[in-house]
Amino acid sequence: MTKSFETRAVHINHEKPLPTNSKVTPIYQSSAFSFKDLDDVEAFYQGKKDYLYSRVGNPNPDELADSVAQLEGAPSGVSASSGLAAILIGVLSMVEAGDEIIASTDIYGGTYELFQTELTSFGITVHFADFKDIDAVEALITDQTKCLYTESITNPLLYVEDLQSIVALAKKHQLKTMIDNTFATPYLINPYSTGINLVVHSATKYLGGHSDITAGVVVGDSELIQKAKTRGVNLGTTLAPMEAWLTVRGIKTLALRMEKQVTNAQALATRLTAHEGVKTVYYPKHASEKGNGAIVTIDLADPIDVGTFFKSLGWVKIVPTLAGVETTVSYPKTTSHRALPTDVQQSLGITEGLVRISVGIENIDDIEAAFVQAINAAKK
Ligand SMILES: Cc1ncc(COP(=O)(O)O)c(C=O)c1O
Structure with a gap:
């Protein structure tokens, strides 16, 4: 077997x-x-x-x-x-x-x-x-x-x-x-x-x-x-x-971590979809029978002050990487995708409001609360 x-x-x-x-x-x-x-x-x-x-x-x-x-x-x-x-x-x-x-x-x-x-x-x-x-x-x-x-x-x-x-x-x-x-x-x-x-x-x-x-x-x-x-x-x-x-x-702990992170990510994607401060939630569909990954990308709805959003995340750190056990955020436009010409960024949808969330193993309610607080604080 x-x-x-x-x-x-x-x-x-x-x-x-x-x-x-x-x-x-x-x-x-x-x-x-x-x-x-x-x-x-x-x-x-x-x-x-x-x-x-x-x-x-x-x-x-x-x-x-x-x-x-x-x-x-x-x-x-x-x-x-x-x-x-x-x-x-x-x-x-x-x-x-x-x-x-x-x-x-x-x-x-x-x-x-x-x-x-x-x-x-x-x-x-x-x-x-x-x-x-x-x-x-x-x-x-x-x-x-x-x-x-x-x-x-x-x-x-x-x-x-x-x-x-x-x-x-x-x-x-x-x-x-x-x-x-x-x-x-x-x-x-x-x-x-x-x-x-x-x-x-x-x-x-x-x-x-x-x-x-x-x-x-x-x-x-x-x-x-x-x-x-x-x-x-x-x-x-x-x-x-x-x-x-x-x-x-x-x-050795990949399966354990992924199981928890994927479950949290799925829940966060669903909860943020319902938030009026979020224009689009990008979350994979049909990636596998075990789930759709642990990254959620959101495009914040205008008018929003992106700088204030990043300052208001509390314990969620801004980190230009992903996949750790802690929930972290990054800003593709000026970090991971900085090298792309502006027209390529725009055609891909890498906008001013795009935030990549690497979802960790914490309690999902705490994760949601951190994002809701930051989105509400950043609304103009
Ligand atoms: C999808 C993907 N591939 C490759 C890399 C490059 O990996 P490394 O930073 O270990 O060189 C990264 C880094 O962020 C990545 O996100």
């Missing part, structure tokens, strides 16, 4: 047994590994020993990559020093100079900037399209197109992408596909099972869950992951052992 997600999240099977019988994997806080003689060193290069130098490989980042691959149902994975680093090495496993990517316009602003500036400087062309309009995506495909890229639940407007249509389009044109599954987490959506080639996470968010690490993981087809690993070693995107260890610890 296949074990449920909750069970698998705390019982990751590791191919390599631990060198000691400690219950939890120790932190291998070592930049390198020692060898008894030159034959022993040679054994590493012959693939008979696992570790040489921590930029090249270390048991803790490997354990994290293994954990996420298993939870996503993918054959292999690689950890990276941040979500963006994972996106970079994932993309570079699929494309090279002269190739083209088609990416969704409705993605994390940092990813947009990475694609727009850094990938371009590598000689890779990125076209942006609205993935809700799959014909518009198809119209951009050329002989050079190699990859389609989007997020399973988009940031910050929380649209749930139709992964099956994306996979069908990619198969028709023999393209690879890559999905950022950060907002959904493997608890809600498993893109690999729908035929997506690579699935990437900013582990900084829900996988870590406590806003105390910066990390990334990309999992998927073994051949691509092998290339991504090589890119990571050469570019130095390696994740530090301590960060990996903390993320593995975070994953």
Whole structure:
């Protein structure tokens, strides 16, 4: 019988047994590994020993990559020093100079900037399209197109992408596909099972869950992951052992945290929809049978003083990240999506009144009260 997600999240099977019988994997806080003689060193290069130098490989980042691959149902994975680093090495496993990517316009602003500036400087062309309009995506495909890229639940407007249509389009044109599954987490959506080639996470968010690490993981087809690993070693995107260890610890409570955060988010979305101070509530629909995620984005109704709203939230902190156990807010226009040109912001709906709420594990009545108080205080 296949074990449920909750069970698998705390019982990751590791191919390599631990060198000691400690219950939890120790932190291998070592930049390198020692060898008894030159034959022993040679054994590493012959693939008979696992570790040489921590930029090249270390048991803790490997354990994290293994954990996420298993939870996503993918054959292999690689950890990276941040979500963006994972996106970079994932993309570079699929494309090279002269190739083209088609990416969704409705993605994390940092990813947009990475694609727009850094990938371009590598000689890779990125076209942006609205993935809700799959014909518009198809119209951009050329002989050079190699990859389609989007997020399973988009940031910050929380649209749930139709992964099956994306996979069908990619198969028709023999393209690879890559999905950022950060907002959904493997608890809600498993893109690999729908035929997506690579699935990437900013582990900084829900996988870590406590806003105390910066990390990334990309999992998927073994051949691509092998290339991504090589890119990571050469570019130095390696994740530090301590960060990996903390993320593995975070994953053990992912199901518990998500269950509570998703329930709270659903309730907050419903309650704020009824509030006259809120013009629009963006909350995903039909993301998965376990719920629709733990981010709620609201557009405050005019006339409102946004500055006063943010000052009146009491214990809810303004934090330009998401997914911790605490409820936090961010302002996409001037933080996560600052890099987007104003016309792109406007066409996406990233307005002056748009607020992204990362819903935590607190009592829902306390969360609602904090937002109602801030909305009422900010009404002009
Ligand atoms: C959806 C998404 N993907 C990727 C990233 C980048 O992750 P990191 O900050 O770990 O590099 C973020 C960061 O906010 C994000 O929200």
